[in-house]
Amino acid sequence: MLPAPFLHRLEQALGKDKLSTDPATCLVYGYDHSRRQSLPAAVAFPASHEDTLALVRVCREFRIPLTARGRATNTTGAAVPPEGGVAASFERMQRIAAIDPDNRLAVVEPGVLNGDLQQTLREHGFFWAPDPSSSPFCTVGGNLACNAAGPRAVKYGSCRENTLGLHAVAGTGEDFRCGVRTTKGATGYDLTRLLIGSEGTLALITEATLKLTPSPSAVRTLRATYRDVGTAARAVARIMAQPVTPCALEFMDRTALDLARRQAGDVVPEAGAMLMIEVDGEPGALADAADAVSRAARGEGLLALHTASDRDQARALWAARKALSPAQRSLSPHKINEDVVVPVSRLPELVADIERLARVHDLPIVSFGHAGNGNLHVNLLPRDETERERATACLDALFERVIALQGTLSGEHGIGLAKRAFMSRALEPATLSLMHGIKQCFDPDGILNPGKLLP
Ligand SMILES: Cc1cc2nc3c(=O)[nH]c(=O)nc-3n(C[C@H](O)[C@H](O)[C@H](O)COP(=O)(O)OP(=O)(O)OC[C@H]3O[C@@H](n4cnc5c(N)ncnc54)[C@H](O)[C@@H]3O)c2cc1C
Structure with missing residues (x-):
């Protein structure tokens, strides 16, 4: 159960049509392809960056867990909300804001389906390299959060190598842009690569500037x-x-x-x-x-x-x-x-x-x-x-x-709930401790996707 003042504030911030506490709706947004399930107490449907910002701020004020969600095709339980709270579905943010062939980039909202994006890009003679087999059903936001890839990664790389910049809202309730719109950049820490693969535990991505590659003949x-x-x-x-x-x-x-x-x-x-x-x-x-x-x-x-x-x-x-x-x-x-x-x-x-x-x-x-x-x-x-x-x-x-064999736990699916217990075997204590420090900095109250990724 969520506190009534919280729900009231959230309803005011988002509007009634972007929030549901209907049990049947909560049931639908409580599982993912891992077949794990845990009910959120409410589902939010942000339609813009401003909605997402308001959502995170209200959740932080009341210390309510907030789990982002694309189309739930991940295989690790990453989109399941084990602590309940609010599930944030990005299905109303499906705009391809720009395709810029001269600069080989596209600007998209997180709810755009990978397959839809590829189809649109094809008409312009380009593609975005990450091509998971689930491409018709999964979102760019989910791809970025899992650092998804696919067969083409061997030559063209995964999300990390093919994303120029992001617009996002941290668990602190601050919104920020990171990355570049250029093909080179050496201005400070690379927060874009940090957010990619962070499984919604540091910030919610509201827009991505993606690096495009010309389609081969x-x-x-x-x-x-x-x-x-x-x-x-x-x-x-x-x-x-x-x-x-x-x-x-x-x-x-x-x-x-x-x-x-x-x-x-x-x-x-x-x-x-x-x-x-x-x-x-x-x-x-x-x-x-x-x-x-x-x-x-x-x-x-x-x-x-x-x-x-x-x-x-x-x-x-x-x-x-x-x-x-x-x-x-x-x-x-x-x-x-x-x-x-x-x-x-x-x-x-x-x-x-x-x-x-x-x-x-x-x-x-x-x-x-x-x-x-x-x-x-x-x-x-x-x-x-x-x-x-x-x-x-x-x-x-x-x-x-x-x-x-000097390998690692996951190449593209991520850690989620499924592999969290093995993280301390894969990474040194000092590395994990730095990761916990980063989490603390982006999300001091631990409201974003709690229970995931870090042991
Ligand atoms: C049949 C099948 C084939 C697959 N093949 C591949 C493959 O070839 N390669 C591959 O890499 N993966 C593959 N996958 C896994 C899966 O499709 C990918 O992980 C995909 O990127 C998940 O996208 P999604 O939209 O479903 O995200 P979800 O499963 O809904 O969420 C995944 C993670 O992203 C976070 N998230 C979602 N949106 C945002 C946002 N806006 N901001 C911050 N965090 C967010 C969620 O909190 C969660 O942690 C496959 C899955 C299936 C079922």
Whole structure:
């Protein structure tokens, strides 16, 4: 229950139509794709920067928890409000305020869907590099808060490399701009990069200036199949060690291929592992680029190397890859979806470790993902209560190995509630202490997304 004076003040600040305490509405805004759930006591629908500012100020005055929300597609519980309070949905802030091709930037509100933005940019000959598989359903605000990425990150980077500046409201109730509208900038601390990946725990983002990239004129898709995951992982390291950077380098293990075949049929081959490799650029340079990555892809364990014969075949392969995430729910409603990262050269060791962990803990594990970044989605698929218990132990061992391989807990999904307990293993005490200091500075009363990220 929220105090009546608080609700009264909030209603005055936002207007009745931007606030709901209806239990049915609260139910809808209390869960996310992690399948965790916790009810907010109210849902706010800010429609502008000024609304967001008023919302944070009133919440701070009454010390009420405030959890920002895009479209709740995150997998870590980051948008669930475990302490109740107010959920702030940015679905009424979907304006693309400017597209500026001369300066290669776009200015957008946080509720714009990634897919809608990409479609609009396409008409101008540009794209924004972060391209999560959930692109049609997730928001730019959520992308920024999680430092989301996708297949293209191997060449073009994640949100951090593709955002110039932000307008935001800190947990103190102060609004501020950070970053630049230029392609260079050396003016003080980089608060833009700090806010990106902070999961709504430091400030609410109300506007973002995004760095655009011109769309490549042509793309070529290659498919390499391997005897086993080890030989495929060694091919990834070879591809990344040569000068042509692919614009996608995706990995699927045998179980992922079997699942994908159920979705897409025979276009997905039978093999121990598969790499999907894309190169992009000007049509004249594409053949040489494809040759360079093909040379690197060849080696021990290669079964076949094909260039997608046409756009339809390439599209079908991508559709199968993108359908993998939801398809796993058919194997296990309790899937544990990790997105660990290791240095690319350690990928062969990681895939060997994952195979060993699946055997030792006797669990189905599906691995696929952005191998060019050393980023694997390791999906543990327990089918009953005993397997769930084994999955917990297996997860612990997985993180242990990833850290030993000089990797990190998350490449793009973030920490949320799910991985918070492991943060003190991944980061040194001094680093964590500085992070707590930053949190204190931006949000001294701890009202923004409490219970997340920091242990
Ligand atoms: C099928 C599927 C495929 C996926 N594929 C990928 C992938 O390829 N790559 C990838 O990176 N992720 C992927 N994801 C995860 C997810 O889509 C991303 O994390 C996405 O960025 C979340 O966006 P959202 O709008 O749903 O945000 P939400 O889930 O609603 O929120 C995520 C976080 O952002 C915060 N937040 C939201 N808006 C703001 C704001 N305005 N200011 C401050 N904080 C805010 C929330 O508090 C929360 O901490 C996938 C998810 C699914 C379900």
